[in-house]
Amino acid sequence: MACGDDGKLSLDSIRDSLIRQEDTIIFNLIERIKFPINPSLYKQQLPSSSNISGSLFQYLFQETESLQSKVGRYLSPEENPFFPDNLSDSIIPLTKCTPVLHPAAESVNVNEKILDIYINQMLPLFCTEADDDANFATTAACDIQLLQALSRRIHYGKFVAEVKFRDSTDEYKPFILAQDKDALMKLLTFEAVEEMVKKRVAKKAKVFGQEVTLNDSVEEVKGKIDPLLVSRLYDEWVMPLTKFVEVEYLLRRLD
Numbered sequence: 001m002a003c004g005d006d007g008k009l010s011l012d013s014i015r016d017s018l019i020r021q022e023d024t025i026i027f028n029l030i031e032r033i034k035f036p037i038n039p040s041l042y043k044q045q046l047p048s049s050s051n052i053s054g055s056l057f058q059y060l061f062q063e064t065e066s067l068q069s070k071v072g073r074y075l076s077p078e079e080n081p082f083f084p085d086n087l088s089d090s091i092i093p094l095t096k097c098t099p100v101l102h103p104a105a106e107s108v109n110v111n112e113k114i115l116d117i118y119i120n121q122m123l124p125l126f127c128t129e130a131d132d133d134a135n136f137a138t139t140a141a142c143d144i145q146l147l148q149a150l151s152r153r154i155h156y157g158k159f160v161a162e163v164k165f166r167d168s169t170d171e172y173k174p175f176i177l178a179q180d181k182d183a184l185m186k187l188l189t190f191e192a193v194e195e196m197v198k199k200r201v202a203k204k205a206k207v208f209g210q211e212v213t214l215n216d217s218v219e220e221v222k223g224k225i226d227p228l229l230v231s232r233l234y235d236e237w238v239m240p241l242t243k244f245v246e247v248e249y250l251l252r253r254l255d
């Protein structure tokens with residue numbers, strides 16, 4: 001959502017953005033799975049002389065976020081930091097445009113969950129368990145791009161929820177007042193849309209992951225990424241977390 005886009009806010013435009021974000025996620029996944037899991041990156045403690053606690057990955061990620069915060073990354077309501085306590089002030093001034101989201105949006109951040117699922121469930125599912133290849137900086141750069149894309153997609157649930165609330169305020173209001181999470185979840189869920197998403201991401205994974213050659217008669221070779229795994233990623237984590245964000249945002253929408 002660009003600044004000043006409030007008037008264009010519609011479920012269709014938000015869904016178009018989610019569709020475009022699928023491309024980013026799948027391309028970033030294809031990049032990450034070139035490398036093995038590289039578990040040392042996430043476990044390794046740095047030498048005590050470095051004065052840095054935590055893993056090499058955590059260090060790289062925190063420093064990346066801190067640098068990006070200086071150039072205004074987290075002034076955007078689409079961006080949510082993984083390490084909010086470690087940010088620097090932005091040298092870019094805040095643009096004055098009417099906020100689209102309710103101010104309570106700032107308190108909804110599920111990045112801790114995303115990071116845990118990413119390291120403990122996603123990486124083992126998508127990457128080989130071959131020995132560390134020592135490409136730690138490059139692997140972490142891929143991780144950060146991918147995690148930021150996943151986080152942006154999942155927290156886009158705030159915009160989805162806002163537009164659904166504006167479109168059907170009378171339906172949402174009583175459940176918000178009653179703080180009824182299950183009823184809100186039911187109301188915001190569109191199963192047919194979810195089925196389409198799962199099919200589309202599998203198809204994109206097949207197309208984006210195919211080997212491109214100049215020889216048209218070559219038999220189809222195994223793609224770079226398993227389309228079923230991408231569909232599963234959306235089914236088990238991306239869509240449920242997006243809906244979790246939607247519910248969390250709505251619960252606070254009348255504060």
Ligand SMILES: C=C(O[C@@H]1C=C(C(=O)O)C=C[C@H]1O)C(=O)O
Binds near residue numbers: 191
């Ligand atoms: C995002 C939406 O809300 C829900 C979540 C979806 C998703 O994460 O892709 C899809 C459909 C809905 O069940 C939407 O309605 O588009």
